[in-house]
Amino acid sequence: MNATPAPMPAVNPWLPRMFRIAEIIAEIPSVRTFRLAPESDETPDFLPGQFNMVYLPGYGEAAISISSGSHELRQMDHTIRAVGDVTKAIMRLGPGDQVGIRGPFGNPWPVARLRGKDVLLVAGGIGLAPLRPVIEYLLQNRREFGELKLIYGAKTPEELLYQRQFPAWAIAGLEMEVTVDRGTSAWKGHIGVVTELMRPLHGAKGKTTILTCGPEIMMRFVAREAINLGYDAGEIYVSLERNMKCAMGMCGVCQFGREFICKDGPIFPFPRVASLMQLEDL
Amino acid sequence: MSDSELIEVIRRVDCFQGISEEDLQTVAAMGHVVEYDKSATIFREGDAAVTSYVVISGTVSLEICAPGFGCRRISTVREGEFLGWSPVLDNLHLTVTGRTVEPTRLVELPKQELLALCERSPRFGYSFMRGIAQTLARRLNAARMQLLNLFGDEAESSLGSD
Numbered sequence: 001m002n003a004t005p006a007p008m009p010a011v012n013p014w015l016p017r018m019f020r021i022a023e024i025i026a027e028i029p030s031v032r033t034f035r036l037a038p039e040s041d042e043t044p045d046f047l048p049g050q051f052n053m054v055y056l057p058g059y060g061e062a063a064i065s066i067s068s069g070s071h072e073l074r075q076m077d078h079t080i081r082a083v084g085d086v087t088k089a090i091m092r093l094g095p096g097d098q099v100g101i102r103g104p105f106g107n108p109w110p111v112a113r114l115r116g117k118d119v120l121l122v123a124g125g126i127g128l129a130p131l132r133p134v135i136e137y138l139l140q141n142r143r144e145f146g147e148l149k150l151i152y153g154a155k156t157p158e159e160l161l162y163q164r165q166f167p168a169w170a171i172a173g174l175e176m177e178v179t180v181d182r183g184t185s186a187w188k189g190h191i192g193v194v195t196e197l198m199r200p201l202h203g204a205k206g207k208t209t210i211l212t213c214g215p216e217i218m219m220r221f222v223a224r225e226a227i228n229l230g231y232d233a234g235e236i237y238v239s240l241e242r243n244m245k246c247a248m249g250m251c252g253v254c255q256f257g258r259e260f261i262c263k264d265g266p267i268f269p270f271p272r273v274a275s276l277m278q279l280e281d282l
Numbered sequence: 283m284s285d286s287e288l289i290e291v292i293r294r295v296d297c298f299q300g301i302s303e304e305d306l307q308t309v310a311a312m313g314h315v316v317e318y319d320k321s322a323t324i325f326r327e328g329d330a331a332v333t334s335y336v337v338i339s340g341t342v343s344l345e346i347c348a349p350g351f352g353c354r355r356i357s358t359v360r361e362g363e364f365l366g367w368s369p370v371l372d373n374l375h376l377t378v379t380g381r382t383v384e385p386t387r388l389v390e391l392p393k394q395e396l397l398a399l400c401e402r403s404p405r406f407g408y409s410f411m412r413g414i415a416q417t418l419a420r421r422l423n424a425a426r427m428q429l430l431n432l433f434g435d436e437a438e439s440s441l442g443s444d
Contacts, residue, residue: 125433155433181428183343183355188383191343191358193427196420215432221423 016100069136124214
């Protein structure tokens with residue numbers, strides 16, 4: 001993983017390369033991380049925020065964000081929730097089984113623009129997965145950035161993704177605040193929604209960039225709260241999702257107004273999609 | 283806690299933003315610092331609404347309890363936040379139960395003295411009530427988001443499913 005603009009893949013982007021499942025990590029109920037290693041001698045390269053089309057013969061393809069940090073050399077993580085036919089079929093696979101991969105595709109998080117700035121990351125539910133690569137990148141290059149803060153919300157404490165990594169992230173310099181919609185008696189943390197934890201960072205608002213990923217309506221609330229707090233709308237980036245087919249902006253399945261989520265996104269500056277995110281039929 | 287420390291605590295609370303030094307001192311003078319152990323009940327739903335609070339440290343869980351339902355934790359209030367809008371809006375009874383999640387220090391603010399200050403100092407009253415309205419608006423927005431069940435299986439999407 002590096003932080004330069006995405007190169008066009010040297011391989012045929014229409015053809016899947018075969019990867020083997022090296023490891024499966026049970027994360028939270030109905031969500032697992034599949035650690036994939038290439039069958040060829042290629043070294044997977046990707047940018048934080050990009051996604052792959054994961055192909056399972058007989059079932060089809062699903063767009064899955066790459067969720068690994070750069071330390072997992074020659075492997076790529078994909079954190080998957082079983083929802084549709086493809087992801088449900090992938091859940092039945094085990095270590096050693098093969099899947100096809102096309103990608104990486106998409107516009108990444110703007111990591112090069114973050115240098116010298118404070119970064120506020122706001123994630124909801126499984127939306128932490130597309131943010132994990134950028135978190136790892138920021139922490140591996142910690143001195144290049146100002147204040148780093150993650151606000152993360154989930155439905156229940158049991159549904160907080162990547163909990164095993166939280167201590168390491170905190171030690172590496174990530175301030176974290178976690179909240180859940182429904183707390184158990186054992187839960188000592190915050191109860192409520194992520195926007196309640198959004199307060200201005202200690203640094204100047206003008207040097208803060210906000211990266212958010214989660215349910216689309218959550219991102220809308222996050223952006224609105226950030227603007228109310230005085231943050232610059234142009235410094236808010238959202239990660240959108242729609243069903244995707246070709247992943248190259250040719251089939252039109254993921255068209256979103258003038259944008260194609262697969263090619264122009266999935267990461268967008270908020271002002272570019274703000275009005276579209278309020279259209280109920282889109 | 284010294285008077286000046288108490289003033290600094292109150293100054294940071296949203297509801298008291300922008301009020302004069304004189305009014306800040308008056309609010310601090312009416313405050314009583316109290317401490318609670320973990321899992322202590324500060325007030326119960328239905329209690330007379332006579333005291334508001336500022337959380338100095340710790341966390342307070344707001345709960346709604348009912349027979350056959352148990353106690354459901356609906357929100358938490360933390361350091362630097364105002365707790366107890368019912369008293370200052372003249373509700374007769376508190377609408378939730380407040381219980382500490384961890385050892386917690388609070389400033390108790392008697393309703394009668396807060397409202398008397400509002401009457402004596404309309405500038406303070408306007409600023410304080412505006413702050414209360416903003417606090418309630420934030421909680422209303424949060425409740426709306428919770429109603430949307432953002433993380434239900436149908437609602438969630440983030441490039442990790444199909």
